[in-house]
Amino acid sequence: MPEVLVSSENVGKKFCRDLKKSLWYGVKDSFADLARSNESSATLRDGEFWANQGIDFEIKRGECLGLIGRNGAGKTTLLKMLNGLVKPDTGRIRMRGRVAALIALGAGFDPVLTGRENVYVNGSILGLSRRQIRDRFERIVEFSEISEFIDSPVRTYSSGMQVRLGFSTAVNLVTPDILLLDEVLAVGDVAFRTKCYRRVDELRKESAVVFVSHDMPSVARISDRVLFLSRGEVQWDGDATLGVEAYNDANMGTDAKVLGHVECVYPVESIEFVELPSRVHFTERVAGVIRIVSAKHVQNFRLTINVRDLSDQYLASCVLNSDDFDSVICPGTNELEMEIQGIPLKPGSYTVSVGLTDSHGTILALWINGHRMEVHGGNSRGVAWCQLACTISQPV
Numbered sequence: 001m002p003e004v005l006v007s008s009e010n011v012g013k014k015f016c017r018d019l020k021k022s023l024w025y026g027v028k029d030s031f032a033d034l035a036r037s038n039e040s041s042a043t044l045r046d047g048e049f050w051a052n053q054g055i056d057f058e059i060k061r062g063e064c065l066g067l068i069g070r071n072g073a074g075k076t077t078l079l080k081m082l083n084g085l086v087k088p089d090t091g092r093i094r095m096r097g098r099v100a101a102l103i104a105l106g107a108g109f110d111p112v113l114t115g116r117e118n119v120y121v122n123g124s125i126l127g128l129s130r131r132q133i134r135d136r137f138e139r140i141v142e143f144s145e146i147s148e149f150i151d152s153p154v155r156t157y158s159s160g161m162q163v164r165l166g167f168s169t170a171v172n173l174v175t176p177d178i179l180l181l182d183e184v185l186a187v188g189d190v191a192f193r194t195k196c197y198r199r200v201d202e203l204r205k206e207s208a209v210v211f212v213s214h215d216m217p218s219v220a221r222i223s224d225r226v227l228f229l230s231r232g233e234v235q236w237d238g239d240a241t242l243g244v245e246a247y248n249d250a251n252m253g254t255d256a257k258v259l260g261h262v263e264c265v266y267p268v269e270s271i272e273f274v275e276l277p278s279r280v281h282f283t284e285r286v287a288g289v290i291r292i293v294s295a296k297h298v299q300n301f302r303l304t305i306n307v308r309d310l311s312d313q314y315l316a317s318c319v320l321n322s323d324d325f326d327s328v329i330c331p332g333t334n335e336l337e338m339e340i341q342g343i344p345l346k347p348g349s350y351t352v353s354v355g356l357t358d359s360h361g362t363i364l365a366l367w368i369n370g371h372r373m374e375v376h377g378g379n380s381r382g383v384a385w386c387q388l389a390c391t392i393s394q395p396v
Contacts, residue, residue, distance in 0.1 A: 002060035003096070005178050005208040006082065011055040011091035013077055013232075018047040041089040051077045052232045055091070061177070064200070064209040066223030066240055068216070068247050074232035075212050079103055079180055082210065097177025098126075100170040108166070111155035115146065115165050118154055123173050136173055143199075144168035145192070164192060171199055179209045197222055216244045245349050248310030264365045267295040271356055271365040274335070279374040282347075286340040290354055291333065292365070298329035300359035303336070307343065308351050308369065315345060345375050 016022035025045060044050070052074045059065050067075050080086040081093055083101045109118045119140055123133035141147045144164040146157075154162065171179065179200070200209060200222055213219050219226065219240065226243025228236035228250075236246045264270060276288030290303065303320040318340065322328065327336065343350075351369035358364055 002062050004058050004060050005096045006057075006059040006065075006210070007092075007094040008055050008057050008078075008082075009092045009094075011078070011081065011088045011093055012042070012053040013051045013074075013081060013086060014041075014044060014048045014089050015051050016045070016048045021045075021047045050232045052081070052088075052229075053090075055234060057227055057234075057237055059178075059208040059210065061208055062205060063225065064204045064211055064223045066219040066226040066243070067210055067212045067229070068214075068219055068226055068243065069229035069235075070251070073229040075229055076103065076182060077232075078229070079182055079210065079212060082178075083180055095178060098174055099178045099180065100174065100176035101180035102163075102166050102170050103180060103182045108169075109154045109162065112153060114153055115150040115157070118165070119169055119173070122169055126174055128173065133173070140165075140168045140172045143172055143195075160189060160192070167196055167199075171203060175206070176203070177207055179203055179207050181210065182212045183214060193218075216247065220244050241347060245310065248349065251310070262365070262367050262370070263363075265363065267298065268329075268356060268365040269293040269295060271354060271367050273352065273354065273367070273371045276352070276371050276373070278372060279376065280343060281377045282344055282375050283342050283377065286343060288338055290336045290338055292329055292336070292356065293333050294329050294331060296331050298358065298364065301329060301364070302357045302359075302361075304355045304357070305338070305340075306353045306355070307345070307373075308353070310349050310351070312369075315350070316343070343373075343375055347376050349374055 016025055025048075029041075055078060057065070067078065069075050077086065079101075080103065081088050082095065083099060083103060084095075085103075108122055110121065113121065116137075119137060120130070120133050123136070124130075128136075141150055144161075144167075146161050146164055149157065149161065154165075157165070170176070181200070197218065200211070203209065204222075209222075211219065211223060223240040225238060226236060226240045226247075227234060228243050228247050230250065235250070236243045262270065262272070270291075270293040272291050274289040274291045277286060280286050299322065301322045303322075305318045305320075306314065307316040308314055320338075350373050352371040352373055353369055354367050355363060356365040
């Protein structure tokens with residue numbers, strides 16, 4: 001059975017909004033710690049709030065936990081407690097093994113020292129001899145791809161260069177048992193981020209990884225589980241794909257206008273989906289009706305059906321020209337039967353929109369994210385599930 005490397009038991013952390021009160025509380029808490037006072041830390045004093053509360057989870061060797069939530073949800077505070085930078089007010093955290101962390105941009109680097117000197121300083125802090133650091137140094141520089149600037153002061157580095165050196169140092173100086181990654185990778189370029197994710201995939205075979213990001217596709221790709229935080233409390237702890245859906249659902253709930261927003265231009269008065277299923281298998285044919293109410297005839301029109309995920313990322317579309325199916329829109333209510341030959345997307349929640357334009361391309365009606373649909377079956381990785389048609393032949 002895999003070893004549990006990270007354990008959080010009813011962990012909570014509180015802060016004070018008022019600076020003067022915060023300083024006073026800090027002095028009182030310091031004296032209470034020295035006196036080994038039993039005064040409870042589980043109650044809020046005037047001006048305090050919980051940044052994290054009641055956090056329970058375990059991470060085993062070989063697992064990657066995605067930590068997600070909106071800004072201010074308590075992700076970075078929790079990561080700092082895991083790294084020992086901040087002491088929890090309630091509960092207990094257990095970390096077993098060597099920890100490597102990349103939490104804040106430039107953390108652990110002295111801006112006056114060169115990149116080379118910072119690598120040696122970090123290695124010394126980790127207990128490595130000068131010879132051990134020297135043996136690993138070329139690997140660190142090669143991975144970071146900043147050999148040309150390794151002898152320049154870190155203060156002259158761009159944010160992307162700092163991330164390159166920071167990540168490379170964290171994962172190449174030692175092989176960590178626990179790797180903590182905050183959203184600093186977001187400032188790196190695409191090629192380097194891909195390289196980092198591949199390295200994380202290699203490390204997670206023998207390590208426990210905590211990965212914080214607002215990039216949901218990346219979270220779903222590399223995480224086994226997701227811990228979704230909201231206002232410092234756990235809203236979801238479980239499957240990564242379902243956790244990302246819960247996060248997207250919560251974000252969509254902050255703007256009710258997003259779902260089912262209709263815009264129409266004369267002569268069209270309304271447009272909507274009717275009898276469209278809310279749950280389908282990814283290979284299943286999807287049949288429904290598009291209902292259009294118009295004040296007069298509309299000929300030579302075009303219907304566009306779009307599918308988006310809950311973060312409003314465009315994924316697929318279908319364009320239907322009236323000439324292709326010999327139809328016109330008459331005054332009154334019109335019902336057009338439609339059928340989609342399967343939706344080859346990974347399991348998850350999606351929205352379906354429909355738009356109507358005339359022969360000149362003028363938009364007559366839009367039903368934005370008008371229908372919510374759950375897709376099940378298929379592959380949970382990536383974005384789409386596509387079957388490639390392929391043949392091979394052998395020359396005679």
